Amino acid sequence: MNLKVKNISNVGGEVKAPPSKSYSHRAVILASLAKGTSKLYDMLFSEDTISSINVCKTLGAKITEKEGYLEVVGTGGNFHNSSDDYIDLGNSGTTLRIMTSLAGLSDNDVILTGDDSLKTRPMGVLMDALKDLGVSTKSLKDNEKAPILIKPGYAGGEVSIPGNISSQFISSILISAPLSENGVQLSVLPDFKSKPYVDMSLDIMSKFGVDITEEIQFKHDDCSKDYKTCAVVYYDIPKNEYKATDYVVEGDYSSASYLLAAIAILGGEAKIFNLFKDSKQGDKVILDIIRDMGADIEVHEDYVKISSDGNLKAIDVNLSDSPDLLITVAVLASLAEGTSKITGVAHARVKETDRIATTCSELKKLNCNVVEHEDGMTIEGGISSGVVDSHGDHRLAMAFSLAGLKEDVEITNGEVFDVSFPNFIGAMAELGIELELN
Ligand SMILES: O=C(O)C1=C[C@@H](OP(=O)(O)O)[C@@H](O)[C@H](O)C1
Ligand SMILES: C=C(OP(=O)(O)O)C(=O)O
Structure with missing residues (x-):
């Protein structure tokens, strides 16, 4: 048209x-990982955020639209894939990236895919990082892009990731890490692009009961003190649980x-x-x-x-x-x-x-x-x-x-x-x- x-x-x-698209994705995803029932107010219902709602339902969260809010009964991180087909995430890069790590928490295989545009979005850096954390993934077209098969098992450990392609890879590891077997120590290498989206992830994770420390390690004394180009940003994420909460999504x-x-x-x-x-x-x-x-x-x-x-x-x-x-x-x-x-x-x-x-x-x-x-x-x-x-x-x-x-x-x-x-x-x-x- x-x-x-x-x-x-x-x-x-x-x-x-x-309402904010980024916070709406994260709110439904964190509520689905939490133990107990969350009420999410002022959620955005757009094609992208509906992809997040649907994948969370497929992995076991009970999500119901109520008068004025979205009720989410979380899984406590115990995902189980109820679909024997590919899960279609439409056009949503945020959903694909965040859910790729989280699918490693499922007790059975998950295959994530999307529309023609989503199948062009880079995934290789995240797949490599997940390998270091014990999560096995495979691009079904062997091109480091969706459709991606994710196998169960998320041990955790130490990993570093370049920050210049997509901050969604970093949000993905941060959000999933507390539910891994051993926790994660994540280093983000410069250039670190789109960092405010990672700060938004940490902000809402804290509202769901998980606080993470960030340490900015400058590479040398004479650098411009600009984390974007001159620092490794380090996150220590011990094992933890998300707690259900009532959450109001702000404007976008x-x-x-x-x-x-x-x-x-x-x-x-x-x-x-x-x-x-x-x-x-x-x-x-x-x-x-x-x-x-x-x-x-x-x-x-x-x-x-x-x-x-x-x-x-x-x-x-x-x-x-x-x-x-x-x-x-x-x-x-x-x-x-x-x-x-x-x-x-x-x-x-x-x-x-x-x-x-x-x-x-x-x-x-x-x-x-x-x-x-x-x-x-x-x-x-x-x-x-x-x-x-x-x-x-x-x-x-x-x-x-x-x-x-x-x-x-x-x-x-x-x-x-x-x-x-x-x-x-x-x-x-x-x-x-x-x-x-x-
Ligand atoms: O995490 C998020 O919610 C987003 C991160 C950004 O992507 P990049 O980190 O790939 O720049 C942004 O473009 C996208 O619309 C939403
Ligand atoms: C890039 C965008 O979103 P996503 O990465 O979630 O597809 C966007 O909304 O402009």
Whole structure:
């Protein structure tokens, strides 16, 4: 289906950001590992998080939608796979990565797979690390990608892992490690990308009763004291148990980036609720980025107020900790005055699509002057009307709908936002932006 801006009127107002995708995945997974019954409030029900709910059910958690919350009766870590088929995780990289380690806790074999995009996502680094921890995995196509067979048995021990491909490998080991036979000592080697997602894992693990210590070991005295490029980050995870808890999922800064960007582009004033000042989400940096581009941002305890005159300035930004903002920022840059540079996101090439390549190719279709780099792109402000394709990537669909606020832009395969933000059209409508799918 094609996604397009139909009408714009009375821009601004108030809207609630949708629940965090990353915290929703983790909440249902940790509740499924815990002993006892957890109540999860304000969960995101998107295609990706439903994949996590379904795999947890298949492995033995009892999950029921109740009035106002999701009830999860956990397994205490005693997973048993009730399916004799492949478990299909759709498009969700987070589910695939986190569940690959957890499948090692099952008392029988598990095979995880997904859609064509998920079958392209790298898994080799995680499979190697799991081997060191006693978990045997096999890529059924022998290409270090899904479908992946995971055998029972998770001894634990010492392991190191490169941090530059996906932080999801690290979250996966951290979340599973307390339930291994002997605990895990994990070293993450530089460059450590997307670390805020690991901090989010530790944050919610603590809410479910497991606290982990982190130690940053700098390699030499004269390094820049930047853990990202110059330190080994070490985690000691003793054997432990998760405890059931009641948990409220906070709002999602990555999804909110589209709402904030829309106001920044069109001009106007809006309050976005459910965005917390003390959030651990790395994508909170969208507030600084939009401020640097010229909008006014007020950060309150549980909401953000944005005001903009619609005039945007170019920026130079490193998105290594917040790769999901890449396409939003690229589209903002294409509508700004001057030349912007985005760096630090080589890992965005191995997501739902190669997001550096697809973003550049689609911006070029709008006659934007963009130059692709290995780890980002340079974008000169200025676009014209045209037709672009989402390549089946939810973030391309949502971000390019923002280009349609200034020029006539149609997005083919534009319906894919259900992966992370099912109410995208409804939320934009609350800000006066009517999008249509046909
Ligand atoms: O752990 C998570 O919830 C996520 C981690 C990030 O991936 P990488 O660590 O691969 O950058 C991010 O892109 C993804 O949308 C969600
Ligand atoms: C990369 C993303 O998610 P995942 O890795 O879970 O597929 C995303 O939401 O942009």
